[in-house]
Amino acid sequence: MKRIILFFAGILVYISFFAGTAEAETVNERIDGQNRFEVAVNISKKYWGNGADTVILSNHLAFADALSASPFAYYKDAPILLTRNDRLTSTTLDELKRLNPREIIVIGGEGSINPSVVKEIDQANISRLQNISRVPGKDRFAVSENIAKQLPPSSHVILANGLVFADALSIAPYASINNLPILLTRSNSLPSSTLSLIKDKKVSEVTIVGGIASVSKDVEDLLPVKKRIGGKDRYEVSANIAKEFFPGSRQSFMATGLSFADALSGSTVAAKANGPVLLTRPTYTPDLVHSYLISRKPEKVTIFGGPASVNEGIIYKLGSWEITKKTSSIKGYSDKTSYLPGDTVNLYISSEYGYGAEIYRMGHYNGEGAVLKKSLGYMSAYTQSNSKRNPVTLNANWVKNVHFSIPKDWESGMYLIKLVDSRLNTSYIPIVVNSNVKNEVGIVLATNTYQAYNNWGGKSFYGYNSTNKEPAIKLSYHRPYQDGNGAGQFFHYEYNLIRWLEKKGYKLNYYSNVDIAKGKLAQDNPKLLIIPGHDEYWTKETRDSIETLTKNNMNLANFNANVGYWQVRLEDAASTIVSYKAKASQDPYQKIDPSKVTTLFRNPPVNRPENELFGTMYRGIPDKTYPMLVTDASHWIYQGTGLKNGDRIPGIIGGEIDHYDGEIPGVELIARSPISLYGKNSVADVTWWEKPYGTKAFSVGTFYWNWFLDPYGHTNVASYNQKIEIMTQNALNELLK
Template identity: 30%
Template sequence: MTASRNNPIVAENLKPGTLSWLPERQRFTPTMSYDETPWARSDRDSGRSERIEGWCSQASVTAGDSLQVFVSMAPAGEFMLDVFRMGYYQRLGARQVMSAGPINGIAQPDPSPDSERLMECAWSASYEFSIPADWVSGVYLGKLTRVDDGTENYIVFVVRDEREAELIVQTSDFTWQAYNGWPTSYSLYSNGGPDPYYWTEVAVSFERPYLPAWSTAIPGTGEFFVWEFPLTYWLEKMGYDVTYCSNLDTHLGTAALSRAAGFLSVGHDEYWTVEMYANVRAAVDAGVSVGFFSGNVCWGAIGLRPSASGREDRVFSRIDRFGEEALLARYPADHPIGAQHRAQPVPGDAPDEGQLIGAKSAVPWTGCADWACSLPDHWVFEGTGMAAGDAIPNLVGHEWHGHPAEDIEGLEVVSRGTTHDPSLGPGEYTATVYPGPKGNVVFNASTCWWATGLAQPPGYQRPSFQDMPSARPDARVQRITENVLSKMLASRA
């Protein structure tokens, strides 16, 4: 079964596209106080542009909702707001849906960190608008441009809907925010010191701009362009009937997973709430297929709370590690990992992520590898021409899943191999498939980099990790993805 060619996504992508969404003039602060982590920007720019930067009042909106945009400009001036829906659009990657301005902008204050190192902006709204009824669900990019000198920055948000569709694509924005160090080094990994794996009582807020943690990121857009955009671009090119949601929608239930044949986790989807886990588990049990085209999924459990402004679910901190009991059983108290996780304030409440995904993150949990064929006769490899041992170069990274679940009936390891990390040494990734109870399937690609093998849209720079590059577009990755999606759609036919 192939994707339908008569759906709102096909109609949307026939509309005129544009390249004007691409960055043309960005100015970054040249120095930074930023942890020397493996993901830090190598060019030593902070990724911050104090000349213009902003954030949105909501991560996800629907038609009729009001969205506030908070912008700071130093010095004060006027700016334009141009909004684009990201997709295929005749290879151009986006369609412009709105332009507003000139809008007055002011210099707004940086917050002071509290005892949790929480940085939460108490800014006044610069612009507000209602989401039009004809905006098709998708990931939307807002380009902020200073009128006086053309300096640019970005905001990002999801428009969701309630219609039935073939596939629901989830953005991994909880993880984007966990790695957001704005204004300097205030991520969920920052303790103000050199430890890149800090794991205790810190909190982060959506009420601030995104600071790029990767040199391939477009400022203000989290990790969407690092891990996720190639899959969005490819799905819409292929004409799949897709709709979009944020991590928060999966948490709240507003994603309404049962309306689709398949739910897709994409890229670096590390931070989940226990409610997210329960909602996806319930969807699988009800017959929804899941594609984990992602790595490091369900590593950290987070707890959400309101911001100081009173907006719900805008601040979070770690409260647990999924599969904590199994992890602690593997690492004694005197092991650095065991000691670190035993220091958590709320241990043992989150379920084992492997029971949902099919495998779980495994130490050393970072590293890169070729994605090898382990079961050449499996339907996953149909039409790829791959024989046992054939491998797709550089498709595994920079984080992945190992330790396949041992007690899921019918689970198969379709790909297995040794990962390499110059700092942490070798590991073993495992990609898996298992059947759901109603003909549905759960596929685990076991890599953050899966989408890099699907497409290279305009403006996209392939990520790398410790000088190890990610995959290029490969017909075998495209065919495997088609096979998985076809299986999902067939289960609901």
């Protein structure tokens, strides 16, 4: 058997056109061996290829002695090798000779590793070896204490159950990176010597690993505990440690949760890579471990141990909608932004390798985030030429090479077509599916804004990401999106609110910007229109439609900021967006039809400021993220939150902000949050407006609100907030009366 097996992406075969499943993705790398001794040696060979000054030696069965060794090994930059109680394996001895260390440190007393092993090392004539020492102890608890004494002084320690191995191993990378000792305890009683050590070292912070069944409340009460990382089992504990301490890690390491040796040998490597060690079952990934991998999208997953310990097919489950890495080798676009059931979707796809496509409807789906609706089978490689790309509009002018019909029973929604090639490179093509059913809630996807920021082909409506810093005036929908792995800005803000709305059971009709410009919203005439994203670019027809409907019976919920800011036009059967912006004086519509000039809605000759629709309007980009400040806790929208005036909810205000300038009568300030805007004091406002013609508008005035309803993809800066959820529900209930 090979000692080190590298798993590169295999060929992805789509078996059935209708099956809706794909072959599982393999892991990036596996380090294994015929037994735990070889796994430890192969880890050592890979990561200490040039030798090591220090080697840690541990009994392959005595996990108790080894549990605390990882931080010490990391501190010494030492591989951990395994030995039998009374003799070295030939594999381990050969690796000791190759490493040629200056010192070897034996973990545990003579009952754990017999002096005969030390003698065997002495007789091996390792040329640089100067010292063989031992970290002893009468039991596992004393060993952990003695290891702690070898580490740099720390006021923070880790405490784990010493009678099971899993929790201490899961915390080992974090402890190692921070030079934190791992001390061991019984479930219901802390050794007196351990307590004395904690007091003698003046430890002011203890992190407990494991639930109350592992480390009891009685033990916790003896210590200055600041944090406990628990879970219903060892797998959840490992996932919760990863979520807590490795939220941004781009590497993850996996080992079986049924034995300790592989995770022990790999823990120092994980620490060096600033990644967690996740424990898994051999044939499937436990739920929270899988959730961590999916939500964090690690670029590399390394498995310690052979397929019998961790099966290679467990990392990427069949039908996984999420994309873990960016690529340029496969991409595509559709012929339109939106479709009705029964319509034909034409796709223009460029791929360097054979590929398949899976179509997902995005939503909550019990936390899965999407449901697989269809698979398009396997297609041959086809690299599109850019020789016919329009230099003005950036229309790719690719060849249509895939098409499918939308089934009549598909519900309205945002759908992502996931392209997956034989090397497991992936990207999305987003499409909106409309409905012939008239639901009372509509939701708009900011597809114009997606294209405004999209610089595929070298141009967007912004100089910062356009060639020669010169923005385009016209942009085509017939080109791939660069953002969001091909999904545009969908994952920035919209997806978070959609997940939450669908979780709560709201029945939604979905619209693209183009749909509203073409009159689909007016045709459906919903009770409420929800704007979840940065919907910055509207046509005159869009503004006319929304404004007319809100003067009749349609309410507005604006869950973002800087909405309806720039006026644009659609040309070429609504496939090209026109926006002169700063060059508005050159827009030919200055003479043809001034009401359609592509400038700010608030500017001449358009003169239709956003606050006439929302009550508030865009003011700028704050210098940082700010808390939302409650200023009118008596308002009905706060009912059930328990909030009072002066309370702050961190992280809500940021990105871009709107505020109320007092020009529109009747606008109620729900929260007015102090911010700094371009070096000057300003405010961001959450508002409610009972319009004089009977309809209502709710505006949050910030980019980040939706992340606190469902933080998917933004857990590094946001988390679910029940008070924000209650406010949102209160607002929607009122808007739907």
